[in-house]
Amino acid sequence: MRLSKLHVVTLRDDPADAEIPSHRLLARAGYIVKVASGLYTYGPLMWRTLRKVSAIVRSELDREGALELMMPILHPKELWTRSGRWDRYVAEGILFTLKDSKGGEFCLGPTHEEVITSYADQTVTSYKQLPINLYQIQDKFRDEVRPRYGLMRGREFIMMDAYSFDADEEGLDASYKAMDRAYRAAFSRCGLTFRSVQADAGAIGGAGSEEFMVIAEAGEDEILYCEESGYAANVEKATSIPAAAPDGGEPRELEKHSTPGVKSVAELEEFFHLPAAAMAKTVLYSATWPDREAVVAVLMRGDLDVNEVKLAGALDCLAVTLADEETIRRVTGAEVGFAGPIGLPEEVILLADKTLEGRTNLLTGCNETDFHCLNVNLGRDCPRPTFHDLRLARPGERSPDDAGELKQARGIEVGHIFKLGTKYSAAMDATFIAEDGKPRPFVMGCYGIGISRTAQAAVEQNHDEKGIIWPVPIAPFEAVVAIVDVKKSEQVEAGERAYQALLDAGIDVCLDDRRLRAGAKFKDLELLGFPVQFTAGRGAGEDRFEVTPRANGEREELPFDQAVARVIELVQAGRS
Ligand code: ATP
Ligand code: MG
Numbered sequence: 001m002r003l004s005k006l007h008v009v010t011l012r013d014d015p016a017d018a019e020i021p022s023h024r025l026l027a028r029a030g031y032i033v034k035v036a037s038g039l040y041t042y043g044p045l046m047w048r049t050l051r052k053v054s055a056i057v058r059s060e061l062d063r064e065g066a067l068e069l070m071m072p073i074l075h076p077k078e079l080w081t082r083s084g085r086w087d088r089y090v091a092e093g094i095l096f097t098l099k100d101s102k103g104g105e106f107c108l109g110p111t112h113e114e115v116i117t118s119y120a121d122q123t124v125t126s127y128k129q130l131p132i133n134l135y136q137i138q139d140k141f142r143d144e145v146r147p148r149y150g151l152m153r154g155r156e157f158i159m160m161d162a163y164s165f166d167a168d169e170e171g172l173d174a175s176y177k178a179m180d181r182a183y184r185a186a187f188s189r190c191g192l193t194f195r196s197v198q199a200d201a202g203a204i205g206g207a208g209s210e211e212f213m214v215i216a217e218a219g220e221d222e223i224l225y226c227e228e229s230g231y232a233a234n235v236e237k238a239t240s241i242p243a244a245a246p247d248g249g250e251p252r253e254l255e256k257h258s259t260p261g262v263k264s265v266a267e268l269e270e271f272f273h274l275p276a277a278a279m280a281k282t283v284l285y286s287a288t289w290p291d292r293e294a295v296v297a298v299l300m301r302g303d304l305d306v307n308e309v310k311l312a313g314a315l316d317c318l319a320v321t322l323a324d325e326e327t328i329r330r331v332t333g334a335e336v337g338f339a340g341p342i343g344l345p346e347e348v349i350l351l352a353d354k355t356l357e358g359r360t361n362l363l364t365g366c367n368e369t370d371f372h373c374l375n376v377n378l379g380r381d382c383p384r385p386t387f388h389d390l391r392l393a394r395p396g397e398r399s400p401d402d403a404g405e406l407k408q409a410r411g412i413e414v415g416h417i418f419k420l421g422t423k424y425s426a427a428m429d430a431t432f433i434a435e436d437g438k439p440r441p442f443v444m445g446c447y448g449i450g451i452s453r454t455a456q457a458a459v460e461q462n463h464d465e466k467g468i469i470w471p472v473p474i475a476p477f478e479a480v481v482a483i484v485d486v487k488k489s490e491q492v493e494a495g496e497r498a499y500q501a502l503l504d505a506g507i508d509v510c511l512d513d514r515r516l517r518a519g520a521k522f523k524d525l526e527l528l529g530f531p532v533q534f535t536a537g538r539g540a541g542e543d544r545f546e547v548t549p550r551a552n553g554e555r556e557e558l559p560f561d562q563a564v565a566r567v568i569e570l571v572q573a574g575r576s
Helices: 021-028 044-063 077-083 085-092 113-123 169-189 265-272 308-315 325-332 423-427 451-461 489-504 518-528 538-542 560-575
Strands: 032-036 039-042 074-076 096-099 105-108 132-141 156-166 194-198 209-215 221-225 232-234 255-258 280-288 293-301 319-322 349-353 362-365 371-376 386-388 407-421 431-433 439-441 443-450 479-483 509-512 532-536 545-549 556-558
Touching: 021 032, 021 451, 039 044, 044 132, 044 156, 044 169, 044 451, 074 077, 077 085, 077 105, 077 113, 077 423, 113 132, 113 156, 113 423, 113 443, 132 169, 156 169, 156 451, 169 194, 169 209, 169 407, 169 443, 194 221, 194 407, 209 221, 209 451, 265 371, 280 308, 280 325, 280 362, 293 308, 293 325, 308 319, 308 349, 407 423, 407 451, 423 443, 443 451, 479 489, 479 518, 479 560, 489 509, 489 532, 489 538, 489 560, 532 560, 538 545, 545 560, 556 560
Parallel strands: 194 232, 293 349, 349 386, 479 509, 479 532
Antiparallel strands: 032 039, 074 105, 096 105, 132 156, 156 443, 194 209, 209 407, 221 232, 221 407, 255 371, 280 293, 280 319, 362 371, 407 443, 431 439, 532 545, 545 556
């Protein structure tokens, strides 16, 4: 293909809303053009890359025996009501909903568990048809609160979504492992440096869930990992071994102390000459369910912090937010800073972190302005809270396997694999006849790869100040032949010959035959980021050509045949 006919439109300036390098570069190089917030047109060159990412993902899934199909984007509300997700997703504001001319309600699919479960129910009758793993590559729609970073968080984006159906848990384990293999192979082939991490399994809990993270500064996710043991988890899910707390000893009599103006943990440490780990702070939250709201009091060791994802998981609610001052005053009857577990109204749900289980003689707030209580014993002085892991793990703490220290990194979630179990099949009454002749719900897994996000993540990991450095397997073209001056016949002739020779060798190559000043052309090509460049310039008349790998920019001057051979060699090295 000739760049003169490829509608290459590069910009001189970064778009104002581009905050991270990959977004800046993709927009400036004309790969993506914004339509509205979170909506983009992928230009012809970007579409080549997206098709290559899809092809890689497809081939790895096919290798594991998954089957491609295509489901509708438009979903009837009725399906989502059966799974119980319609109200939840509408309350979260993530669902794009619409009505047909007869008033029937629909949504644009943000994910397809409902549709695929219904498909399996209609087409799979016997255990003999299992296992089966079905996938599609399609646009998904999510009304994200904060669309940003270009393709990273769009409102319409391309996703590979797969769903496995098994007769039992062992089957699910095998399907899950196969997907794990396919993901690793696919992301490696896309030229990404990634790490799989344990992920929050939401309200379903228990079952396995892993996210595939591309390590990058710009990542929206925080990861904690231990080099010694290989433990790695999204901070939403991570656990650790916190520093030990002092032993409170035998329960002593409750004491109330006047603490005028003393509110913060640090102030309390000084006032009582006690370490923060001897305190239980009371953090008040407002929790929301689809049909109700409640105030929640979380007791947390004074030196530790609440993990709001774990809290929402323990409550099985849509969201938790810190209670506002008015709510705090209403339920505690005190100014902010003096909340405690004793004497809270019955409406308040009391939870405590596991690190407080069995602890005695704690220092807490009193629900009375300017007072704190010493020797508080949970269950004796206040209702016994339910204990959960609600703690935010932090870098520097011991990893849960005690093998080493936790370190921190940032990641972009490009894929997610998830053991669903019978959550959807049971809710939607999707069953098959098992070997014993009895109907059983399918044991399911679901799996997603953000195709468009993956393509941008590759740019986030592979660029320099001049532009993009595409990994060969997903580059729009593996190589470019640049004719420096299209008015010079020997350059044109040599360029055309090199282009043809590379095409014949099976290289996905393009020819830059644009009428552009040499400087502008080279700058443009650096921005566009094709992995290898063959340059037919002034030396063409004397059989001197340049070969330049985009990654290191180190030019090599070679005679024609050797230059062509060198391009082939570099591309082939980049393919594997
Ligand atoms: P996130 O936590 O980033 O919002 P998610 O956990 O909601 O993502 P999944 O439902 O697991 O996403 O979707 C599967 C994959 O689809 C993700 O791993 C990600 O790569 C991609 N993805 C999800 N939301 C978006 C989006 N708004 N824009 C682009 N890609 C997305
Ligand atoms: Mg996810």
